[in-house]
Amino acid sequence: MAKKDKSRQKKFDTRIDFTPMVDMNMLLITFFMLCTTMLKSQTLDLALPTNDKVDKEEETKIQESNAITFILDATVDKTGQKASNSKLYYYTGQGNEEGAALTDITFGNGKDQIRGFLQERNKDLLKEVNKLKERWKKGEIADTTYNNEVKKAQARQAQDLTAKRPIVIIKPTANACYADVVRMLDEMQISKVSTFMLQPLNKQDSTLYEQKVGHALGAK
């Protein structure tokens, strides 16, 4: 009798049903996907001059004839929250010469567009940077060395008064689109412009603007 009992002992199934576990996990995954972000925002560094009295050096820099001034403009809609229809103009030199006028230019990589325009004027430095880039691509120099060398080359160029280089002054009007300003600053990084500044429009710029567009700054 005892023998028979033993053989009839119930065998438990050791398998556990995982379906509820999967359900729960899926819910948690959904929660994390909805409530979190994987993207970390990127940043663009910007340094403004101090508000203290502009020293002489700064002023002479701007006097240089290879200054290029970009004026960014756009139309703001009735709510005053959205700028669109952006426009970009530039003039070279100081803008008070005879026959100074604004010229249209557009964003983009083309030869007549902003990228080509700046890179043509910054050829010397870009040649140097390209050499570095080749070495970086081959793996001869590390990322940080590359970045440092580029910075050094820029600093060298900024010191060298005879160097052919663009000095870019970015002047956004009050209506300009913020994205355009950032894009402009980004272009400076891409084209390795060593000196660029962000400034408000002065009287002379307003006059040039009025000549070009046909109405005063800020008027419709």
Added chain:
Amino acid sequence: MGKVKIKKSSTVIDMTAMSDVTVLLLTFFMLTSTFLQKEPVQVITPPATSENKVPDEKLVQVLVAPDGKVYMNLTGAKDSTQLSTETFRTEVLQFAYDKYCETHPGMPKLTASQAKEFSKIGTFGVPMKDLTKWLDMTLEKRDEFLKEKGGIPIELSVKDGTTRNEFQTWLLAVKHVMGGHGEDLGRHLIGGQGVAIKAGQDAPFSHVQMVMDNLQTEKLNKFVLMTSLKAEEEK
């Protein structure tokens, strides 16, 4: 005639493998992602090719809403012995509020519980006169108030920093607190990695200009602009 045998197959599927996969996915999401910050307005930052990451500590984030309203968000150091987020927020609040009360007598006193409440709030930005009232509100009311009557007053009266608007008072408080917690922190702020401006890509530049002017007046000339990554162009 042989009977046709219908094979009876089990309908139970083994879920163990499935469970393994989901747990892995879950772990991945938990480790790699960060929680979305609750902000009164959602803005889409403009695209740029820059790859620098926004600092995740010792940061003052200035959020510019599409309508030009300005909000702030303070984050302390990760190393909480240096300056924890809570201490940072409480001290900044204390300093800024005291400074404001100097020129505006008759303001209600800031209580400890209000200060504690403030240390838990991420994005803030109400006029000082509403601040204590705002801190006493419930969560939902607070969000609503922030959206409708929020925004730190930012209009510049004088550019030389003799009279400060509220935004500048906050900035001054930030500078004071960061500077008071070690030279490193002060340098970090001045060095440009301590202030980030977050504005929408469609925003008119005048809104951002206003913030920049204020920062400049407080001698915070270096800062970062928050952008989103654009498809990589050749380095």
